[in-house]
Amino acid sequence: MNNLLKIENLNAGYGGIHVLFDVNLDCTRGEAVAIVGPNGSGKTTLLNSIFRLADIFSGSVILDGTEMQKEKSHKVTGRGVGYLRQEGNVFPGLTVEENLKMGAFNLPKGEVGERMEEVLSLVKPVVPFLRRTAGTLSGGEREMVALAVSLMCRPKLLLLDEPTSGLSPIASAQIAELIKNLKDKTRLSMLIIEQNLKILFDVVDKCYLLVSGRIIFSGGPGELQCDKELMRTYLGLA
Amino acid sequence: MASFIDALTYSALLGLMGFGLTLIRRTTGVWNVAHGEVVTIGSYVALTATSFLAHSPYFYLPLAFLVCAGVSGIIFLAGVEPIRAKGASSILLLVVTIAISLIMIAVINIYADYLQNVFHLSSKNFLFARFDFTLLGQMGILWAAWAALAALTISYYLVLQHTRLGLALRALAEQPTLAVVMGANVKSLSLLSWCLAGGAAGLAGCLFPMRFQCHPGVGTSMIATMFAVSIFGGIEKMYGPLLAGLVLGFAQIYGIDLLSSWVGPGVIPFKDLIPMIVLLLTLQFLPEGLSGFVGRRRG
Numbered sequence: 001m002n003n004l005l006k007i008e009n010l011n012a013g014y015g016g017i018h019v020l021f022d023v024n025l026d027c028t029r030g031e032a033v034a035i036v037g038p039n040g041s042g043k044t045t046l047l048n049s050i051f052r053l054a055d056i057f058s059g060s061v062i063l064d065g066t067e068m069q070k071e072k073s074h075k076v077t078g079r080g081v082g083y084l085r086q087e088g089n090v091f092p093g094l095t096v097e098e099n100l101k102m103g104a105f106n107l108p109k110g111e112v113g114e115r116m117e118e119v120l121s122l123v124k125p126v127v128p129f130l131r132r133t134a135g136t137l138s139g140g141e142r143e144m145v146a147l148a149v150s151l152m153c154r155p156k157l158l159l160l161d162e163p164t165s166g167l168s169p170i171a172s173a174q175i176a177e178l179i180k181n182l183k184d185k186t187r188l189s190m191l192i193i194e195q196n197l198k199i200l201f202d203v204v205d206k207c208y209l210l211v212s213g214r215i216i217f218s219g220g221p222g223e224l225q226c227d228k229e230l231m232r233t234y235l236g237l238a
Numbered sequence: 239m240a241s242f243i244d245a246l247t248y249s250a251l252l253g254l255m256g257f258g259l260t261l262i263r264r265t266t267g268v269w270n271v272a273h274g275e276v277v278t279i280g281s282y283v284a285l286t287a288t289s290f291l292a293h294s295p296y297f298y299l300p301l302a303f304l305v306c307a308g309v310s311g312i313i314f315l316a317g318v319e320p321i322r323a324k325g326a327s328s329i330l331l332l333v334v335t336i337a338i339s340l341i342m343i344a345v346i347n348i349y350a351d352y353l354q355n356v357f358h359l360s361s362k363n364f365l366f367a368r369f370d371f372t373l374l375g376q377m378g379i380l381w382a383a384w385a386a387l388a389a390l391t392i393s394y395y396l397v398l399q400h401t402r403l404g405l406a407l408r409a410l411a412e413q414p415t416l417a418v419v420m421g422a423n424v425k426s427l428s429l430l431s432w433c434l435a436g437g438a439a440g441l442a443g444c445l446f447p448m449r450f451q452c453h454p455g456v457g458t459s460m461i462a463t464m465f466a467v468s469i470f471g472g473i474e475k476m477y478g479p480l481l482a483g484l485v486l487g488f489a490q491i492y493g494i495d496l497l498s499s500w501v502g503p504g505v506i507p508f509k510d511l512i513p514m515i516v517l518l519l520t521l522q523f524l525p526e527g528l529s530g531f532v533g534r535r536r537g
Contacts, residue, residue: 015325051419077421085419091412094405101402102409106421109402153421 002028003062004157004189005050010059012049018057019045021213027157027206032183032190034200034221036235037210043193044086046210047159050191051076051083064156078106082155086162086193089146092135096126096145099134103152115152122185123148123178140171147178158182160192164199172196179203197235201225209235241495243380247449249487250383254442255460256467256479257390258310258435264411264473265431267328271335272313273464274457275342276436280306280443281452282349284366289359294369295444296382302444303437310436313338314429343458350454362454366447379448386441387480394434394476407431411473463490466513470520472527481528486513 005027013019019042027033035043048054050061052073061068063079071079082103090099100119104112120127126148129137134145143163150158163179164172176199182188183203194200200207201221209217209230217230224230255277262270280302284295317338318331326334353361371378398404409417410427418424439457446452467486471478494509524531 053415053418072423073418074421074423077419083419085416088413088416091409091416093412094408098405098408102405102417102420102422105402105406149420 004029004031004064005191006060006062007046007050008060008062010046010049010061011057012045012054012059013057014045014054019054019213020049022059023210023213023215025208025215025218027189027191029156029189030187031206032192032204034204034207035191035193035210036197036200036207036224038235041210042213043210044161045213047083047161047191047193050081050159077153077155080154080156081159082150082153082157083159084146084150084161084163086165090134090137090142090149093133095131095133096137097130099145099149100130100152103149106153112152115154119148119151122151122182125174125178138171140167140174143167143171143175144178147175151182155188157189157191160190160194162193162195164194164196172199176202241492243376244449245488245490245492247377247380247383248491249484250380250387251442251446251450251483252460252463252467252487253387253480253483254383254390254438254445255464256471256483257387257394257476258438258442259464259468260471260473260476260479261394261431261435261438263468264476265407266314266318266322266410266428267331268318268322268335269328269332269465270313270318270432270435271332271461272339272342273310273335273435273439274459274461275339275346276306276310276313276439276457277443277446277460277464278346278452278454278457279309279342280440281447281456282346282361282443283440284444284447285359285361285364285452286353288366288369289353289357294371295366295448296369296378299386299441299444302440304440306440306443307433307437310439311429311433313436314432318432319425319428339458339461343455346454364447364452365450367449370448377449379445382448383445386445387483390438390441391477391480398476403427403430462517463510463513466517466520469517470513470524470527472529472531474526475529475532478527478529485528486516489513489516 003026007023007025010020010023035046037043045054049056052071056069100116101112104115107115123144125144129141134142164175180203192200192204204221207221207224208215217224259270259273262268283302283305284298287298287301288295317334321334322331350361353359373381398408406422406427410422410424414424467479467482471482489512490509493512494506497505
């Protein structure tokens with residue numbers, strides 16, 4: 001099978017709160033998959049479930065043939081998953097270089113320098129900030145650092161949770177360009193949550209529409225854009 | 239001069255106690271009220287070992303470190319972590335440590351009674367001054383307390399700044415969830431912090447009776463002062479407790495001596511109020527503490 005990630009009948013949430021209901025999702029190698037939907041539909045919970053940051057009630061998350069629902073959270077990165085979270089995605093008191101080193105926490109010590117060079121060649125705008133404390137960067141700069149940090153663990157699958165959220169149009173365009181470059185230059189699979197559909201539809205191969213914790217559409221971005229009813233009702237676009 | 243030396247010694251011991259409290263607060267966000275009892279256990283390890291095995295209490299510093307590190311680790315694993323894992327707030331965790339503290343007070347008192355009744359040891363009030371040595375005209379405890387505090391602060395600084403483990407501990411202090419996402423085992427790192435903090439408390443507890451009277455409630459009676467040291471020192475840098483211990487130790491011992499020479503000995507019983515006044519003033523005017531203030535001025 002070419003499937004890198006397979007989610008089957010996933011029911012998940014936090015404590016006693018049920019957020020996701022029977023979610024099914026596939027992501028093949030090298031594929032970029034979008035998860036779209038209104039606020040509060042469970043998109044972040046879906047990414048958190050892969051990382052065991054949400055409670056899995058039933059169903060399975062299979063990554064590269066391994067069932068992940070019994071895996072401890074801190075071991076998921078070691079399985080080849082990078083996660084750029086929407087908030088709290090850098091350590092503000094550490095320098096950018098230290099953030100990058102922390103991103104490579106699972107790699108053998110001897111590989112960290114080499115990996116940092118590889119990542120910095122992919123995310124060049126980060127290079128001038130290496131010595132700066134992450135907390136002193138602007139929102140756009142910080143997001144680029146967060147993207148670079150999420151790549152440090154040599155991921156096979158990258159989870160991106162609203163990478164352009166709260167950024168200026170210029171910063172958003174820079175991040176979008178970086179993500180597009182990543183897709184073109186690497187065989188990285190991506191699961192992307194993004195409110196800016198223009199950015200998203202340029203990059204992704206497949207879309208899932210999540211509403212109230214249930215997948216109500218899956219297909220190519222073109223198909224979704226053609227469905228005016230879904231676009232208007234759930235994504236606010238005519 | 240005697241009170242100056244007392245103040246210097248007391249400052250170092252306060253710094254050691256505050257070091258552990260700050261370390262736990264910095265890495266796991268928990269205010270550990272039971273830290274005072276861990277200090278007391280350090281004193282009782284020294285009492286037990288010197289009574290049954292002879293040698294100076296200095297000889298048993300490593301033992302006190304290990305026992306108290308173990309006790310602190312057990313407090314974390316058995317008391318704090320199961321409740322923290324369920325998403326308990328920091329206030330609830332504070333309450334948990336109060337409950338643990340009360341249980342430990344009872345256990346320490348039972349143990350002190352046992353030592354007194356069965357072995358006829360003076361376990362309710364003891365002092366090890368007779369074991370001390372003299373160096374450069376001063377009691378050894380002065381040098382030992384400062385050496386322990388300096389060694390701990392410097393080695394912790396080196397670990398934090400120059401090792402992967404230190405980087406992970408700093409990351410854990412800032413964003414625990416992000417540290418998990420990057421592959422850090424937060425439970426193990428937190429346990430390590432609690433053990434190191436307990437070890438520091440054990441050193442303080444083992445050294446304390448070399449100069450000051452010890453009893454089953456000694457740590458409990460000092461916990462508010464330890465909190466003052468931790469808050470006044472701040473959590474930004476681990477040298478915070480060292481600075482705060484110095485200021486508060488002097489204020490409490492040397493300051494009260496000076497004050498009593500001006501306004502009379504009636505103020506001496508109120509010396510424990512000095513750290514509380516500093517605590518209140520810190521929270522109002524310097525909430526980030528001394529180390530945060532120094533960091534801000536540099537930054």
